[in-house]
Amino acid sequence: MIISFNIKLIKEKLLMKNRYLRQLAFLPIGKKGQKKILEGKATVIGLGGLGSNIVSNLARAGIGFLKIIDNDFPDITNLHRQILFDEEDLIKKESKSIITKEKLKKINSDVFIEDIYETINENNVYEIIENSDIVIDGTDNFETKFLINKACIDMKIPLIFGSAAASNGMISSIIPGETPCLKCIFPKIPDDKFNLTAMNSGVLNTIVNIVASIQTTEAMKYLTGNYDSMIKGLLIIDIWNFNLDIISIRNKNLNCPVCN
Numbered sequence: 001m002i003i004s005f006n007i008k009l010i011k012e013k014l015l016m017k018n019r020y021l022r023q024l025a026f027l028p029i030g031k032k033g034q035k036k037i038l039e040g041k042a043t044v045i046g047l048g049g050l051g052s053n054i055v056s057n058l059a060r061a062g063i064g065f066l067k068i069i070d071n072d073f074p075d076i077t078n079l080h081r082q083i084l085f086d087e088e089d090l091i092k093k094e095s096k097s098i099i100t101k102e103k104l105k106k107i108n109s110d111v112f113i114e115d116i117y118e119t120i121n122e123n124n125v126y127e128i129i130e131n132s133d134i135v136i137d138g139t140d141n142f143e144t145k146f147l148i149n150k151a152c153i154d155m156k157i158p159l160i161f162g163s164a165a166a167s168n169g170m171i172s173s174i175i176p177g178e179t180p181c182l183k184c185i186f187p188k189i190p191d192d193k194f195n196l197t198a199m200n201s202g203v204l205n206t207i208v209n210i211v212a213s214i215q216t217t218e219a220m221k222y223l224t225g226n227y228d229s230m231i232k233g234l235l236i237i238d239i240w241n242f243n244l245d246i247i248s249i250r251n252k253n254l255n256c257p258v259c260n
């Protein structure tokens, strides 16, 4: 009985050891990078299309600590793109943050997860992002994105901005003190093609997956110290007409009220 129990334990340990084998075999990550990911603390704001993909990627990659925030419940119109929710969740009457935590625990029980059911605002944003190594934006409106941007710059925490609507996506990696911030790139809320929303323009699940994957990759580059490989500027992608462009924005906007 004791012998079979020990064999089971050894098998489990071997299985865990192999868990990240394919990831750490990727040279820019390696064992050193994997250790940093395992020690990493990420905050993901918004658990919709982008957020649910991002937290799934991060949990599978072995992030050590994950703080997840959302103020909503899953809805039938979410299911085509929000990968962690299914039909059963619609009748549970539980928040996205609680459901997400339960799903992530099944994916990787080693990840420490703090779930927060709240609307992010100027009173709670600083407390929410405090002690994070990185913040990843899964929100769907510029008012909230600007709020998070300011808090990240004030607290010197890197932010991976992302948005997806119709077949278009945008991503930018904002490192306080080094790169332009979101307000440098967009001094005011854009009223053109840069501010499409899933509500007014629809959204393809494929562009959501792609933007979330790029955001997660940027976070992993940062956590593993691969700063030189990070996006410099604003990456714009259209998955339908296939266009990919990086608008180089190297300098901060001298009139930016957030950076200066």
Ligand SMILES: [Zn+2]
Residues within 6 Å of the ligand: 180, 181, 182, 183, 184, 185, 252, 253, 256, 257, 258, 259, 260
């Ligand atoms: Zn700025």
